[in-house]
Amino acid sequence: MSFAAIANLVVFALLAGVLFNFRKPRLSLGRQILLGLLLGAGYGLALQFLYGSGDAAVKETLTWTNVVASGYISLLKMVIMPLVLVMMIAAVVRMREVADLGLIGSSVVGILVGTTAVAALVGIFVSNFFGLSADAITQGARELERAASLTSRYENVANLGLADTLVRFIPSNIFSDLTGARPTSIIAVVIFGILFGLAALRVAKEDPARGEKLREAVLTLQAIIMRLVQMIMALTPYGILALMTRVVAGSNAQDIWNLVEFVGASYVAIAIMFAIHAVLLRLAGVNVRSYFKTVWPVLTFAFTSRSSAATIPLNVETQVDGLKVPEPIANLSATFGATIGQNGCAGIYPAMLAVMIAPSMSIDPLSFSFIVPLVAIVAISSFGIAGVGGGATFAALVVLPAMGFPVTVAAVLISVEPLIDMARTALNVNGAMTAGVLTGRWLRKGAKA
Numbered sequence: 001m002s003f004a005a006i007a008n009l010v011v012f013a014l015l016a017g018v019l020f021n022f023r024k025p026r027l028s029l030g031r032q033i034l035l036g037l038l039l040g041a042g043y044g045l046a047l048q049f050l051y052g053s054g055d056a057a058v059k060e061t062l063t064w065t066n067v068v069a070s071g072y073i074s075l076l077k078m079v080i081m082p083l084v085l086v087m088m089i090a091a092v093v094r095m096r097e098v099a100d101l102g103l104i105g106s107s108v109v110g111i112l113v114g115t116t117a118v119a120a121l122v123g124i125f126v127s128n129f130f131g132l133s134a135d136a137i138t139q140g141a142r143e144l145e146r147a148a149s150l151t152s153r154y155e156n157v158a159n160l161g162l163a164d165t166l167v168r169f170i171p172s173n174i175f176s177d178l179t180g181a182r183p184t185s186i187i188a189v190v191i192f193g194i195l196f197g198l199a200a201l202r203v204a205k206e207d208p209a210r211g212e213k214l215r216e217a218v219l220t221l222q223a224i225i226m227r228l229v230q231m232i233m234a235l236t237p238y239g240i241l242a243l244m245t246r247v248v249a250g251s252n253a254q255d256i257w258n259l260v261e262f263v264g265a266s267y268v269a270i271a272i273m274f275a276i277h278a279v280l281l282r283l284a285g286v287n288v289r290s291y292f293k294t295v296w297p298v299l300t301f302a303f304t305s306r307s308s309a310a311t312i313p314l315n316v317e318t319q320v321d322g323l324k325v326p327e328p329i330a331n332l333s334a335t336f337g338a339t340i341g342q343n344g345c346a347g348i349y350p351a352m353l354a355v356m357i358a359p360s361m362s363i364d365p366l367s368f369s370f371i372v373p374l375v376a377i378v379a380i381s382s383f384g385i386a387g388v389g390g391g392a393t394f395a396a397l398v399v400l401p402a403m404g405f406p407v408t409v410a411a412v413l414i415s416v417e418p419l420i421d422m423a424r425t426a427l428n429v430n431g432a433m434t435a436g437v438l439t440g441r442w443l444r445k446g447a448k449a
Contacts, residue, residue, distance in 0.1 A: 001060060004057040005057050005061050008047065008057065008061040009061060012043065012065055012241075015039045015040075015043060016068075019035060019241060023237075029237075030296050032236070032237040033236055033240050033296075033300045036237035036239075036240035036241040037240050037244050037300055040240060040241040040242065040244025040245045040248070040304070041248050043241075043244075043245050044244060044245045044246075044247065044249035045248055047061065048248065048249055058250075061249070062245070066242065068239065068242035072235055072236075072243075073239070073305060073310055075232045076232060076305075076310040077310060080180075080186070081178045081179075081185070081189055082225055083225050083229060083312065083313055083316070084189050084190060084312065086221050086222050086225045087225070087327065088189075088190055088193025088194055088196075088332075088335075089193045089200065090219060090221075090327065091197065091327050091331050092193070092197025092198060093214070093219075103443065104328055104332055104443065107439040108337075108435045111438055112341025112342075112382075112431060112432070112435050113382060114341075114379075115273075115276070115343050115347075115435075116341040116347040117379040118273075118276060118347075119269075119273050119343040119344070119347025119348045119351070119427075120375045120378040121375060122269050122273055122276070122347075123269050123348035123349070123351030123352040124375075126269040127265060127352045127356060128355060128366055129265075130261060132352065132356045133359060133360075134356040134357045169188060170191065171188035171192050174188070174192045177189050186309060186312075186335055186338060187340075190336070200214050200218070229313045229314075229317060232313070233314060236297070236314070239301075239304075239305075240304050247304065263419055265352070266348070266424075267423055269348045270424065270427050273343055273347075273431075274430065277434045278291075284438050284442070285441065286437060286441070294322040294323055295322070295433055297314065297318070298311060298314050298318050298429060298433065299426045299430060302425045302426045302429040303422045303423065305425070306421050308338040308425055312335060315334040315429060315432060316331060316334045318433070319333070319433055319436050319437070323437055324440075326440055329436050332436075333435045333439065336432070337428065337432020337435060337436075338428075338432065340382065341382045342382060342395075342424075342431065343428060343430075344392070344427035344428050344431075345395055345421075345424050346381065346392070346395045349392040349395060349420075349424065350378055350381075350392070350396045351378055351399075353405075354403055354405060357406070358405075361405060374399075381395065381398045382395070392421065
């Protein structure tokens with residue numbers, strides 16, 4: 001290892017020591033996460049300034065800081081499936097009527113898909129406002145290679161319709177799905193958890209004594225899983241420090257500068273969608289300022305990790321403890337929101353790309369005949385993205401060909417994907433939490449009525 005890399009790692013260790021010094025009770029977890037984000041961003045910028053992008057010393061440094069980043073993400077992935085399974089079983093066991101489950105599920109999915117359609121409209125009009133065009137992006141050798149790669153990937157998902165995707169949601173081997181073997185594994189585990197819980201309810205009705213023992217066992221297991229989640233969450237500030245260092249120090253500044261207008265427009269669209277979430281929450285009687293103060297640690301983690309699935313544990317915990325959302329609703333909104341109706345990845349991004357390509361296809365991107373089918377395709381495909389591997393790129397691979405557009409522009413934008421994907425993931429997660437809060441409010445009002 002070079003002397004420069006050793007010196008860099010010493011600085012990283014000192015920054016981690018600063019975070020450790022500010023652990024609870026000196027700072028709340030949310031403030032620790034913010035401090036970790038700022039320290040990581042500053043450290044990453046310093047590496048860029050001192051060495052430049054792609055320098056060997058930076059790569060060597062990131063190799064070791066990634067041990068912390070990747071290790072933390074691995075711990076979160078470790079707990080996701082057990083958490084989802086146990087929480088879903090516990091949620092169903094606590095329900096008195098099966099009809100409640102269908103009501104909650106339909107409400108959550110309806111909000112997720114509906115807000116994704118709105119996000120598509122936001123992407124359409126922001127792209128038009130900024131005058132974004134695919135023709136303005138220079139396609140060099142790198143981009144053409146990426147386009148060829150995306151084309152081959154598209155061939156693998158082109159024949160997957162909504163019906164095929166729905167079939168993939170159904171678990172055929174729960175042990176395989178518990179390992180996350182398929183893109184739809186989370187949904188499959190949710191379905192198995194619901195079925196298991198329903199079976200437990202039937203046993204409880206037939207044999208109340210045995211049902212009570214089963215209920216106690218499930219709740220005890222749930223308490224253990226939540227304690228494990230809390231232990232892992234205590235490591236979040238250090239994970240954020242390492243993740244933010246990787247994002248900033250590993251970014252290519254020239255690529256970002258070349259596509260700065262698209263990056264800026266994307267963030268404007270994402271900010272507008274956050275505002276729409278806030279309006280929906282306010283109309284439901286939620287204190288918006290208090291809401292965002294509560295969910296800030298979740299959004300910060302989503303921003304740096306770029307993983308909606310990895311955010312599920314913190315998402316559920318925050319909804320239940322911080323936002324007082326009932327556990328069944330929190331579990332469904334967090335898990336469905338990680339795979340269905342993602343406002344940023346499945347809504348804004350493919351819509352913006354379609355608008356950028358439309359003029360080159362002699363199509364008016366503001367015409368009614370263009371907007372209506374695009375929004376419809378985005379809404380439908382947002383329900384099926386989980387079945388084809390997930391992510392904004394795959395959303396583009398589904399939406400653009402459905403509109404008769406080429407996928408080449410998606411390859412050009414891969415160089416700035418990490419920078420935009422951070423904010424998109426935070427929006428996806430906020431959409432899931434918004435769906436949970438709104439569903440909880442509406443069902444409570446319905447019960448009172």
